[in-house]
Amino acid sequence: DTEVTQTPKHLVMGMTNKKSLKCEQHMGHRAMYWYKQKAKKPPELMFVYSYEKLSINESVPSRFSPECPNSSLLNLHLHALQPEDSALYLCASSLLQGGEQYFGPGTRLTVT
C-alpha cells in the first residue's frame, strides 16, 4: 500500500463553522505534513509531525489546529476560517522527516 488518503475530497464551510480534515497512510511512515496550495502556486508547508510530535509549525494562524493521534493518522482542525483560507489542502508523508514525500489527493476547501 503506497497511498496517502484524505477525506473529505471537498468541503464548503462558513466562517463560524468547525470542521476537520483527515489524512491517513499505512506505509509505516513516521513523518507527516500539511500543505496549503492556492491555484497556480506551489504547495506551502504548514506543519510537520515526526514520530507523532509537532516538529515544524510555519507560523500558521491558530484557526488551524493540527493533531496526530497515531503514526498513521493526521488531522487538521479548522475553526473560524476566512475566505482567503480557501485552497487545496494537501497531506504528505515520508519514511522519516526529510525523506521523499508522498502526497495525498488533497481536500478542496471553500470558505463562504
Next chain:
Amino acid sequence: AQSVTQLGSHVSVSEGALVLLRCNYSSSVPPYLFWYVQYPNQGLQLLLKYTSAATLVKGINGFEAEFKKSETSFHLTKPSAHMSDAAEYFCAVSPTPRGSTLGRLYFGRGTQLTVWP
C-alpha cells in the same frame, strides 16, 4: 536561503516531441532534488529523485533528469511527449545538511506542460 528556479511557467510541445523542463537551484552544498507532477484537482506525484547517487536519474512514465553540479541544474526530460503528460510540474529541493531545514521542501513556481496532438 534555498531557492529553486523553473525557467518557463508554460511549455508547449507536440505529441512525440522532446520534453525539456528546466530547474536550477541555489545551494553551496548539493541538495536532494525532486520532480513532482500534478494533474488537475489532484495531489502531487513523485516522478523522480536525486539523493547523491547516480547523476542521471530515471523516473516513472519515461521521465529522467540529470543532476549537473557545475550548472546547479536538474532538468527534466522525456524523449517523446504523450498527451497524458499534460500537467503541472514542480521541481523541489530538500537542503543538505539538514539541521533546522529537515523536512522542508522548497518548490519552484511550477511549469505547466501542454501537449498538442
